[in-house]
Amino acid sequence: MHWLIESWSVLWHAGLTSIVLLFIMILYVRINGLRSFAKMSSIDFVTTITIGSVINSTIMSDSNSIIKGAIVVGFLLLLQTIFSSLKMKLPWFNKLAENQPLLLMRNGKFLYKNLEKSNVSKSDVVAKLREANAIDLNNVYAVVLETTGDISVLHGSKKTEPDSILLEGVKDSNRSD
Known part of the structure; x- marks a missing residue:
């Protein structure tokens, strides 16, 4: 029956974490731009899936802090921006990455x-x-x-x-x- 019911403290933790991460993601998208979750390239697609996984594990696990999740997501978005810049500037990198x-x-x-x-x-x-x-x-x-x-x-x-x-x-x- 445990798989149907969860304690109030766990539900409260998941709900609060969801709200905080939502606001962090809105902030990141405002800083990084709409490309954050676009599917313009395979790198964008993989980044979006990975970010979803990080957010999920941050919300669902008591052992992952909101700060840790936010830092990982920020780092992934930074890498996405760097990869996007490299693809535009270096044709060999674009060929390698895409x-x-x-x-x-x-x-x-x-x-x-x-x-x-x-x-x-x-x-x-x-x-x-x-x-x-x-x-x-x-x-x-x-x-x-x-x-x-x-x-x-x-x-x-x-x-x-x-x-x-x-x-x-x-x-x-x-x-x-």
Whole structure:
């Protein structure tokens, strides 16, 4: 029955810790900016998950202090900012730290080799196509697995092709070029 019921002191501790950490996180986001919890890169994604884990363990464990949790979260956000700066300034660091986006579909055709390589199923892509309101596969120019794991769909009239910058840096292992 202990797994259903908890003492008032434990509940009070968890509630108070949650409130304090919420205000600390608001302060951090105001200082660090909205990128704190964005999923713009794999580093951002990993940082967000790690911060969630730290907050959870700080709230759920009596052995982790609020100060310790706040310092760890602050350090993670600082590392995220440093990594982001290094990625912009050093191309080799960006290549080392980030995955390359991968083309999953081109000109209405599924790229099965890339689907297999990325462990993404055709049905996953079809679901994203529906989500993007794609109606005709002939009007789908590209489907890209982004570095964050999101799937982007570029579609429109066949008369208009997307600007080349939209596919800059996207890997297509189906091509030999």
